[in-house]
Amino acid sequence: xxxxxxxxxxxxxxxxxxxxxxxxxxxxxxxxxxxxxxxxxxxxxxxxxxxxxxxxxxxxxxxxxxxxxxxxxxxxxxxxxxxxxxxxxxxxxxxxxxxxxxxxxxxxxxxxxxxxxxxxxxxxxxxxxxxxxxxxxxxxxxxxxxxxxxxxxxxxxxxxxxxxxxxxxxxxxxxxxxxxxxxxxxxxxxxxxxxxxxxxxxxxxxxxxxxxxxxxxxxxxxxxxxxxxxxxxxxxxxxxxxxxxxxxxxxxxxxxxxxxxxxxxxxxxxxxxxxxxxxxxxxxxxxxxxxxxxxxxxxxxxxxxxxxxxxxxxxxxxxxxxxxxxxxxxxxxxxx
Amino acid sequence: xxxxxxxxxxxxxxxxxxxxxxxxxxxxxxxxxxxxxxxxxxxxxxxxxxxxxxxxxxxxxxxxxxxxxxxxxxxxxxxxxxxxxxxxxxxxxxxxxxxxxxxxxxxxxxxxxxxxxxxxxxxxxxxxxxxxxxxxxxxxxxxxxxxxxxxxxxxxxxxxxxxxxxxxxxxxxxxxxxxxxxxxxxxxxxxxxxxxxxxxxxxxxxxxxxxxxxxxxxxxxxxxxxxxxxxxxxx
Numbered sequence: 001x002x003x004x005x006x007x008x009x010x011x012x013x014x015x016x017x018x019x020x021x022x023x024x025x026x027x028x029x030x031x032x033x034x035x036x037x038x039x040x041x042x043x044x045x046x047x048x049x050x051x052x053x054x055x056x057x058x059x060x061x062x063x064x065x066x067x068x069x070x071x072x073x074x075x076x077x078x079x080x081x082x083x084x085x086x087x088x089x090x091x092x093x094x095x096x097x098x099x100x101x102x103x104x105x106x107x108x109x110x111x112x113x114x115x116x117x118x119x120x121x122x123x124x125x126x127x128x129x130x131x132x133x134x135x136x137x138x139x140x141x142x143x144x145x146x147x148x149x150x151x152x153x154x155x156x157x158x159x160x161x162x163x164x165x166x167x168x169x170x171x172x173x174x175x176x177x178x179x180x181x182x183x184x185x186x187x188x189x190x191x192x193x194x195x196x197x198x199x200x201x202x203x204x205x206x207x208x209x210x211x212x213x214x215x216x217x218x219x220x221x222x223x224x225x226x227x228x229x230x231x232x233x234x235x236x237x238x239x240x241x242x243x244x245x246x247x248x249x250x251x252x253x254x255x256x257x258x259x260x261x262x263x264x265x266x267x268x269x270x271x272x273x274x275x276x277x278x279x280x281x282x283x284x285x286x287x288x289x290x291x292x293x294x295x296x297x298x299x300x301x302x303x304x305x306x307x308x309x310x311x312x313x314x315x316x317x318x319x320x321x322x323x324x325x326x327x328x329x330x331x332x333x334x335x336x
Numbered sequence: 337x338x339x340x341x342x343x344x345x346x347x348x349x350x351x352x353x354x355x356x357x358x359x360x361x362x363x364x365x366x367x368x369x370x371x372x373x374x375x376x377x378x379x380x381x382x383x384x385x386x387x388x389x390x391x392x393x394x395x396x397x398x399x400x401x402x403x404x405x406x407x408x409x410x411x412x413x414x415x416x417x418x419x420x421x422x423x424x425x426x427x428x429x430x431x432x433x434x435x436x437x438x439x440x441x442x443x444x445x446x447x448x449x450x451x452x453x454x455x456x457x458x459x460x461x462x463x464x465x466x467x468x469x470x471x472x473x474x475x476x477x478x479x480x481x482x483x484x485x486x487x488x489x490x491x492x493x494x495x496x497x498x499x500x501x502x503x504x505x506x507x508x509x510x511x512x513x514x515x516x517x518x519x520x521x522x523x524x525x526x527x528x529x530x531x532x533x534x535x536x537x538x539x540x541x542x543x544x545x546x547x548x549x550x551x552x553x554x555x556x557x558x559x560x561x562x563x564x565x566x567x568x569x570x571x
Contacts, residue, residue, distance in 0.1 A: 051405070
């Protein structure tokens, strides 16, 4: 089998990442430069600051990746880049850079959908995983159940109609006074609380629907905190964290279980930032054991945004002949 | 030295290829274009027209601001991509210098102004002395009224030629504040052009003012809004 080396570039939010991946499965080198510390003081990602940092960091991150495998741009077979969805200003930096790099190096440019990239993170960690399978992508921007018929044939079965799961985590965390990013803080504090302390709603939408809605749950938590404050009663942040988390995870587990039943799929692959949540991983493992599903969840590093997953998906896009032209533009909200 | 220059500091975009004392070609557009889609196409069609390959370029020049933050990043990211792929240097050129040089032959004052929103302009003031353009007032983001006052102080009753994307937007105020002095640059030199960036870049290259993919960055002049607000709160 010949070796196809793809240089992946990801700048859709606040991680500046470049990776070199062989045949969609093997990471030859990768670098992720996170800006979490920079954005922390603002309580969330500031697009203008993220964009400025991407521009400054990209050449350094690229060089670090190429130097690690003692290679140069001339040994790269294609350039892959996230073109959406994401923060448009941030996307534009990676996209403009990738387009120019591919053009000057005279190699193909492959625009990759960010969600498809998240799914492909699983190919990097699980050599045995091949389509078809079910995928649950849960992050600060997305909550979707997808049927991966083939590497490039992916159907969305359900998605959030309002907030993404990670967004609900962040908003609840902010109200509880946890520092950004709030998801990992809730995960940590929930460990010390009771999941059945407060009865928050499990919003399932209509019978049989695979869509999600988390804004009602978020509001219920905020209302609870307000009413306790009005009554001058003390709250237990650990119990609020645990009860919120259990309510949210009950919905995620029920929906992915329903999707498995509907499609007859036994393989379930998770990804996205929220998939690094320790309780989510436990709950999914329990569900899989009970129902006989085969569960795939990459380690946290590959759940969050990274360029290796973009290069992994790009390999299969390239095999399918999906090469982008130089008109490729960044798209903030991009359907699958 | 063969140089490819690009500009996307304003709503206009351009690409040019030049060598010492010779402009080989230029493409300029100022019409409802998205830079992210068009900039590379413009470079590609220019090179094809010239029967040149991007590998032949010895350096890349880019207007690095002030200007539209997004436009500057698209141009810089594109230049960095070229420079990384071909391991060639980058020469950055001030967008205001670029504009001033396009009015080089005007022998009174030259004042390029770029729209900085919030009733401000990015501006500088230039005047030709002998064979060089001298900066009379340094570039910065100025309130319109304070800029008019500074111009009054420095120019006496001499003519001032205004160019840049804020010219038409604010010209009435300049004409009013500087009666009899303010002139509008004609359309062909009112917006930044890569050909002038290339000319300046060649001069900078000879002076050794050269950067690369790692060091070339936009001159935003302003901090991000969020950072300004944060600093304001801390005060």
